[in-house]
Amino acid sequence: MRSKNILGRGSWGLYRIFVTVIILFPFFFIILLSFKSMLDIYINPLSLNPDWAPENFKEAWGGPPGGTGFSVYSKNSAIVVLVALPISGAVGAIAAYFTTLLSPSLRRKFMAVPLLATMLPSIVLLLPFFQIFNALGVLSNPAALGLLYAGLCLPVTILVLHAFFLEFPRELLEAAALDGLGIYRTFTKIVIRLSFAPLLAITLLNIIWVWGETQIGLVLLQGSASQTIPVGILTFSNALKANPGPIFAGLTLATIPLAVIYLLFHRVINRGITMGGVIR
């Protein structure tokens, strides 16, 4: 029995190492190759000793001659995030809280709406987005895309925050009512101030989604000066096909900051995911 247990442990142990290596493989090589010159990448890409070519990062940041680089893409991604997150956070938190005050059957009917919305594929939404953005003259406008992302983040924001607000201690709400606070002021004065962790979780989840969204951004941001990081990567890597060094530097800029943020906050983020159940 005992030896069987050790064997079981041993094979899980090997499997855990194997999976970890496969998962870290791209991250490791993206960073390593971003420091190699073109010659080094072509001749011995697998060598663990780069010949240090920091100009890769300079070119990734500034862009190829006459093109756009990650300084512009990062700025656009920042605009999109800064527009999308406060709007979806505020609108979502309000809806998520006040629906908890309804009777259970009515509450479930309300919550069916965001649940259904998370299931809708983008192929049924994408073309009208283009049509509307075109009609309003806001194609290639990152701020307008940010507003659209706010709407797209809303269903998941509502579902995750709703699950949290359901567990908000009733005694606090009753005490507030006894003190004469109305439902709106109870929300702004008490509920919001005690909900830092879930608000942080949903903010981070939305950053991750917005930071990687490509399908809609590709259609709505056509000028390269308006593109966000995931869309810009495609333009950039097409323009630089023969010189992979700056491409890897760009990939480093696109993935590593986000990965660091995640590793710092992974407890909060993972709890948000398991709480909301399902996120695309």
Place this chain on the structure above:
Amino acid sequence: MSILPVLFACLPAILLLGATFLLPIVSTLRLSFSEWPGVGPVEWVGLEKYSELVVNPDFHSSIKVTIVFSILSTIGVMGTALLMGLAASRKRRSDEPLRAIWFLPAIAPATAMAVFWTISVQPEIGIVTQLMGKIGLGRDSAWLSEPSTALYVVIAVSIWAGASFPFLLIVGAIDRIDPEILESAKIDGAGEWQQNRFFVLPLIQPVLVMVTVLQFIWSFNGFSLIWAMTRGGPVDSTSVLSIFQYKQAFMFGDFGSASAVGVLGTIFLLTLGMLGLRFTKSRSAIQ
């Protein structure tokens, strides 16, 4: 609690959801009965776009590619995610950092990872190709430019990128199992394999079914990863529905049939989603 103040508070959310989801669905439906090249007036053509699609061989091939991609990717993702879930839920001290690292592929932007893997499988200079060469597999193979192999490369990358999310949901389900059940099974002499087979798997089955349905829907909708790797090529061998739709609209200027693709795909997925939900419910009712 009366409903009026709640409705009032939810008004911004209702308006934003309506503008983001309801309005576009109605527009897509309308566009699918229309001729519209992307500019100018929208002309009503009835069911013409649908009947065009029915006889379009590119549409047929794209359905086939989508089904092969979705099924193989879902099987690969769920198998990997389940194994990862079982491997990271044994209450070892290293479980927590492991879970964080194993979730990284879900954090990284899909296009960034796609660009990395695309360069890595290039013949001669790609690092995956070079590693393959080291263990005796042909390092001059151009898997991504061969119509017969490109889809499988894309599927493999989609499994790498896609397993982390279901993994976390599965781990969450395993964590929620009452530890006493496994403890008493252990006392009765059940080894780890037997515990997994007779207790863990049956207990997380409703979650597994639900996540499998969702994963199929996500794979079916996949666009960014495939687009970034192949743009649907070579010779449309990786052109899934969402890429077919993109090309119809933005390369051939046929928004009508592109919208019809969106309508048909959505009807298919919603039916599947409803069936999946019903199946999950009846299964958990039996238990």
